[in-house]
Amino acid sequence: MASPELLRGTLVTILLNLLAENGRMYGYEMVQSVRERSNGAFELTEGAIYPALHKLEADGLVLTERVVVGKRERKYYSLTPSGSEASVNKVSEFKEYVQAMALLLNPINLAK
Amino acid sequence: MASPELLRGTLVTILLNLLAENGRMYGYEMVQSVRERSNGAFELTEGAIYPALHKLEADGLVLTERVVVGKRERKYYSLTPSGSEASVNKVSEFKEYVQAMALLLNPINLAK
DNA sequence: AGTTATGCCTAAAATTCTTAGGTAAATATT
DNA sequence: AATATTTACCTAAGAATTTTAGGCATAACT
Numbered sequence: 072m073a074s075p076e077l078l079r080g081t082l083v084t085i086l087l088n089l090l091a092e093n094g095r096m097y098g099y100e101m102v103q104s105v106r107e108r109s110n111g112a113f114e115l116t117e118g119a120i121y122p123a124l125h126k127l128e129a130d131g132l133v134l135t136e137r138v139v140v141g142k143r144e145r146k147y148y149s150l151t152p153s154g155s156e157a158s159v160n161k162v163s164e165f166k167e168y169v170q171a172m173a174l175l176l177n178p179i180n181l182a183k
Numbered sequence: 184m185a186s187p188e189l190l191r192g193t194l195v196t197i198l199l200n201l202l203a204e205n206g207r208m209y210g211y212e213m214v215q216s217v218r219e220r221s222n223g224a225f226e227l228t229e230g231a232i233y234p235a236l237h238k239l240e241a242d243g244l245v246l247t248e249r250v251v252v253g254k255r256e257r258k259y260y261s262l263t264p265s266g267s268e269a270s271v272n273k274v275s276e277f278k279e280y281v282q283a284m285a286l287l288l289n290p291i292n293l294a295k
Numbered sequence: 296a297g298t299t300a301t302g303c304c305t306a307a308a309a310t311t312c313t314t315a316g317g318t319a320a321a322t323a324t325t
Numbered sequence: 326a327a328t329a330t331t332t333a334c335c336t337a338a339g340a341a342t343t344t345t346a347g348g349c350a351t352a353a354c355t
């Protein structure tokens with residue numbers, strides 16, 4: 072259960088990257104996927120991801136399609152071309168950020 | 184330069200760690216120090232750090248002493264015992280966070 | 296029949312940060 | 326000598342993002 076507040080600013084990176092990897096996902100699925108793949112470290116909340124996904128759609132980075140499964144509807148998200156670009160950019164920004172943080176944090180602590 | 188929005192949630196970690204390393208610093212000095220040590224990647228803003236430092240003081244994690252240099256005053260911050268604890272905790276939380284992110288982000292991208 | 300899981304959503308409040316200032320002294324520049 | 330830049334502190338309005346706390350409905354499990 073590490074660091075809920077560190078997710079701040081990383082949520083969009085995670086969402087875009089999930090879609091880049093999986094091609095097509097729906098919101099609920101993203102929550103499950105992140106929980107499993109992070110070994111429970113990250114627990115996305117629906118109150119956070121749905122507004123974030125809607126903003127990505129408004130910004131033209133993702134598009135949606137509604138698919139009826141049984142009698143319920145899923146809303147699948149997938150990347151647009153600019154979304155794919157943004158995904159790559161976000162991930163490399165994150166890497167730069169981690170490298171810069173490594174310069175700042177105590178080397179002794181980092182070695183541990 | 185890189186990733187201003189990623190600093191969200193990391194500012195306190197950076198500040199506490201700076202103090203853990205340097206013992207005693209003043210606000211303006213922290214801004215310079217972070218700029219230099221991150222090779223310009225991180226540019227802390229005073230509008231962000233002063234409220235953050237004041238909150239740390241209110242929470243008992245840092246204490247302050249005013250030192251007159253010439254005719255101007257500097258306000259030095261240093262860690263209290265709970266501040267030292269918090270510093271260690273924040274840094275290890277950050278490391279866990281980075282490890283969890285590594286699990287999530289595309290291995291192909293990470294290899295680049 | 297009732298609880299849990301699936302699946303979407305929103306809105307108020309809290310938190311954190313940016314932006315855009317203000318104040319004042321010291322130093323550098325023209 | 327006047328001006329600009331750097332040093333050094335600060336605040337407050339607004340933006341952005343997230344938490345909290347719900348609502349709604351179907352499906353599956355007990």
